[in-house]
Every structure is written in structure tokens, then in C-alpha cells.
Amino acid sequence: MTRVPKANWAGSFHYGFRDCLYPSSVEAVREVVMRAPKIKTVGSSHSFNAIADGEVALSLADVPIDPVIEGDGRQVSVGGHCTYGELALFLHGHGLAVHNLASLPHISIAGAIATATHGSGDRNGNLATAVSGLEIVSGDGRLVKVTRGDADFAGILVHLGALGVVTRVTLDVQPEFQVAQCVYEGLAWDKLLANLDEIMALGYSVSVFTQWGQQAGSIWVKRTASAEDWPADIHGATRAMVNRHPISELDAQNSTDQLGQYGRWSDRLPHFKMGFTPSNGEEIQSEFHLPRKHGAAAIEALLSIRDKFAHLVQAGELRTVAADELWLSPQYHRDTLSFHFTWVRDQEAVNAAVGHIEQALSPFAALPHWGKVFTERNIGAKYEKLAEFVRLRDRMDPERRFSNPWLEDVVFGSN
Numbered sequence: 001m002t003r004v005p006k007a008n009w010a011g012s013f014h015y016g017f018r019d020c021l022y023p024s025s026v027e028a029v030r031e032v033v034m035r036a037p038k039i040k041t042v043g044s045s046h047s048f049n050a051i052a053d054g055e056v057a058l059s060l061a062d063v064p065i066d067p068v069i070e071g072d073g074r075q076v077s078v079g080g081h082c083t084y085g086e087l088a089l090f091l092h093g094h095g096l097a098v099h100n101l102a103s104l105p106h107i108s109i110a111g112a113i114a115t116a117t118h119g120s121g122d123r124n125g126n127l128a129t130a131v132s133g134l135e136i137v138s139g140d141g142r143l144v145k146v147t148r149g150d151a152d153f154a155g156i157l158v159h160l161g162a163l164g165v166v167t168r169v170t171l172d173v174q175p176e177f178q179v180a181q182c183v184y185e186g187l188a189w190d191k192l193l194a195n196l197d198e199i200m201a202l203g204y205s206v207s208v209f210t211q212w213g214q215q216a217g218s219i220w221v222k223r224t225a226s227a228e229d230w231p232a233d234i235h236g237a238t239r240a241m242v243n244r245h246p247i248s249e250l251d252a253q254n255s256t257d258q259l260g261q262y263g264r265w266s267d268r269l270p271h272f273k274m275g276f277t278p279s280n281g282e283e284i285q286s287e288f289h290l291p292r293k294h295g296a297a298a299i300e301a302l303l304s305i306r307d308k309f310a311h312l313v314q315a316g317e318l319r320t321v322a323a324d325e326l327w328l329s330p331q332y333h334r335d336t337l338s339f340h341f342t343w344v345r346d347q348e349a350v351n352a353a354v355g356h357i358e359q360a361l362s363p364f365a366a367l368p369h370w371g372k373v374f375t376e377r378n379i380g381a382k383y384e385k386l387a388e389f390v391r392l393r394d395r396m397d398p399e400r401r402f403s404n405p406w407l408e409d410v411v412f413g414s415n
């Protein structure tokens with residue numbers, strides 16, 4: 001029986017697919033692409049907007065992921081639809097790790113890099129920055145192989161699903177490392193504003209969780225094994241003595257272990273455990289990235305309009321992401337502070353709130369996360385490298401097989 005994806009993971013966006021194709025080899029993917037006038041690859045369906053929508057879906061679920069260690073143990077190659085959780089399991093067997101993970105390990109690698117998915121950490125680039133090679137079936141059915149250093153490599157990684165079907169990715173790996181995390185609660189807004197850079201630099205990966213209430217919220221610090229001891233408080237925020245969930249009212253059993261206990265990188269860097277359903281699914285997400293230097297002013301701008309959005313927030317999160325060279329990355333040539341919002345699942349109310357947030361953040365050169373909810377259109381025009389990306393798409397998908405209305409409205413505009 002054909003399994004046509006009906007909705008995204010959160011159930012907040014319903015796809016318009018009338019069919020879904022499940023080729024079981026790369027050769028079969030090429031044949032599907034050559035026959036289909038329009039095709040949209042679906043990864044793990046975690047995006048919150050129409051980026052992955054279309055008429056006919058293609059899933060790589062039946063293609064073996066075949067992980068292979070390469071480059072004298074410095075790289076791993078794997079099927080594009082492999083999730084980070086599956087990858088982590090394989091890497092454990094070889095004592096290896098990737099540099100960072102998103103808040104949950106359930107997302108596919110090809111889908112994550114498509115939207116510049118990221119974790120946190122002043123020195124950690126988004127997940128696409130770890131990619132050193134890619135195999136992609138382009139619009140004419142060719143299997144294109146690119147590696148770091150090739151022309152257009154920096155354009156092809158954050159691909160938005162617009163360039164082809166990513167069948168295989170090669171990622172940089174490093175020796176496995178240990179991480180411990182502690183949560184510090186009761187952070188005041190004035191302390192966060194006065195010490196923002198210091199707080200975000202407290203560990204290998206740091207998140208500030210906030211519900212945009214009277215207090216800023218909690219600091220989640222993730223440190224590698226070489227780091228020093230945990231203080232009892234940080235700028236007045238005190239160390240939690242029990243595990244916490246990022247949405248403060250929810251049970252912490254799905255959260256990765258805290259309390260300063262060291263564990264594998266992959267059991268600490270995400271907020272949610274692999275074996276559990278992350279958060280409660282009843283949500284919508286948005287996220288806006290802006291240059292670090294505007295961080296405190298942007299927080300103040302949002303505080304000044306919080307009556308327009310705070311009642312819809314289940315959890316807000318501030319993270320940092322390091323600058324990169326990737327054409328359609330929101331971190332292109334800029335270290336960013338990222339403002340994430342997990343909303344209640346009320347699309348209409350969320351759209352209105354997001355409109356206010358976009359307006360408040362517009363003086364700060366904010367760019368939305370490609371896979372989450374935003375209301376502005378023609379975002380591509382804000383990217384310095386859009387013209388190069390348009391030319392790359394012209395070469396890789398001249399007949400626009402991989403296009404959909406979202407891509408044309410949001411990314412390409414009149415280009």
C-alpha cells in the first residue's frame with residue numbers, strides 16, 4: 001500500500017500529495033526523477049511550513065542508509081534520509097561523533113541541512129557545515145557528486161529541496177566526546193541583557209529557555225568533559241537539582257539527562273532522548289536569526305511587544321550559531337543569536353504574533369529559519385548569494401521538477 005504523507009510531524013501543516021513514490025535504490029530514484037514532471041522529496045517531515053509540499057512525494061525510506069566510515073576515520077557517508085539518531089548509533093560503534101546536533105535526533109540529515117538546521121554553541125556552525133560531500137540526483141536524472149572545494153559546493157548544501165534528491169551525504173566526524181549539562185533557573189532579564197555574551201559562552205553549547213514572562217527563565221549549559229566544575233549559581237540563576245523539560249510544565253522524562261552527569265555527546269547535545277517522542281507534538285515553531293551584536297537590543301525590542309505574543313509561547317529558546325560560507329545559510333558570514341519560539345498549535349493566532357515579531361526584529365537584519373513558520377515572503381532577496389543560487393538551480397533543475405509555490409514565493413521571487 002502506498003504510504004502518502006498526510007501532515008508534518010506536528011500535524012500543523014497538511015500536505016497536498018496525491019501519491020508518494022518509494023524507490024528502493026539510487027538507480028530507481030534517477031528513473032523516478034526522469035519520469036516525473038514534479039516531485040518533492042520528503043525527509044522526516046519535521047518542517048512547519050510548505051517547503052516540503054507538492055503533488056507527488058518521493059521518500060527514500062526504502063533505500064538502505066548503508067553507513068560507511070571514510071577518509072581514515074575522519075568522515076562518515078550515509079544515505080541522505082538517515083536520521084541523526086541512526087547516525088549516532090552507528091558512530092558509537094566506531095568511537096566517533098559529529099560536532100553538534102539539533103534539539104532532537106529524529107530529523108533526517110538531508111532535510112536538516114536543506115534548511116540550515118542547527119544546535120547551539122558560539123563556535124559551532126549549523127549542521128550543514130559538517131558536510132564534506134554530497135550525492136544528489138539532479139532534475140535531468142544525473143547523479144551529481146560534489147566534495148568540499150568544488151565550485152558551487154557552498155551553494156549546494158543548504159539546498160531547500162530545490163536542487164535535487166540528496167541520496168548520500170558525507171560528514172566530518174571526530175573522536176567521541178563526553179558532555180554534561182546543568183540547568184540554571186530564575187534568570188532575571190536585566191542579568192541576561194547585561195551578560196548576554198558571557199552567558200552564551202558558558203559552555204560548548206548553551207541555550208536560554210524563556211516564556212517571555214516576568215523572568216527571563218533558565219540557562220541550559222552543555223559542557224565537554226574537559227570543562228571545569230559547575231557553579232551553584234550564574235548571575236543569580238540557581239542550579240536545578242532535578243531534571244527539567246524545556247517547556248517548564250512538562251514532565252522531564254523525555255529530556256536528556258542533566259544534573260552535571262557526563263554521558264555520550266549524542267545523549268546530551270539534543271534536549272530530547274532518541275527513544276521518546278520529543279515534546280508533545282501539539283506545537284508550531286518559528287525561529288529568527290540575527291547578528292550577535294544586535295542580541296540585547298533585539299531582546300529589548302521583543303520585550304516591548306511581548307503582550308502581542310507571550311500568551312502563545314510554550315517555550316522560547318535563545319541559541320548561538322557560528323558564521324559560515326554557505327550561500328543560503330542564515331549564518332552566511334555572520335555569527336548569529338537565534339530566537340526560537342515553540343508556539344501553541346493555533347496557526348491563525350501564531351501567524352499574527354509572528355507578524356509582530358518580524359516587525360520588531362526588522363531593524364536587526366533578522367532572517368527566518370527556512371523550515372519554520374514566518375509570514376514574510378521574498379526572503380531570498382535578503383541573501384547576498386541569491387543570484388548564484390538561482391544560476392545553480394538553473395543548471396541542476398532547469399525544468400523546475402523540484403519546485404513548489406513555497407519556493408517560488410519565499411525564495412526565488414521574480415528570479
Ligand SMILES: Cc1cc2nc3c(=O)[nH]c(=O)nc-3n(C[C@H](O)[C@H](O)[C@H](O)COP(=O)(O)OP(=O)(O)OC[C@H]3O[C@@H](n4cnc5c(N)ncnc54)[C@H](O)[C@@H]3O)c2cc1C
Nearest residue numbers: 043044045046047102103108110111114117118161166371
Ligand atoms: C520537534 C522539532 C524540533 C526541531 N528542532 C530544531 C532545532 O533544534 N534546530 C533547528 O534548526 N531546527 C529544528 N527543527 C526544524 C527541523 O530541523 C527542520 O525543519 C528540518 O528541515 C527538518 O528535516 P526533515 O528531514 O524533517 O525535512 P522535511 O521537513 O521533510 O523537508 C525539509 C526540506 O528538505 C527537503 N528534503 C528532505 N529530504 C531531502 C532529500 N533527501 N533530498 C532533497 N531534499 C530533501 C524537502 O524537500 C524540504 O525542502 C525542529 C523541528 C521539530 C518538529
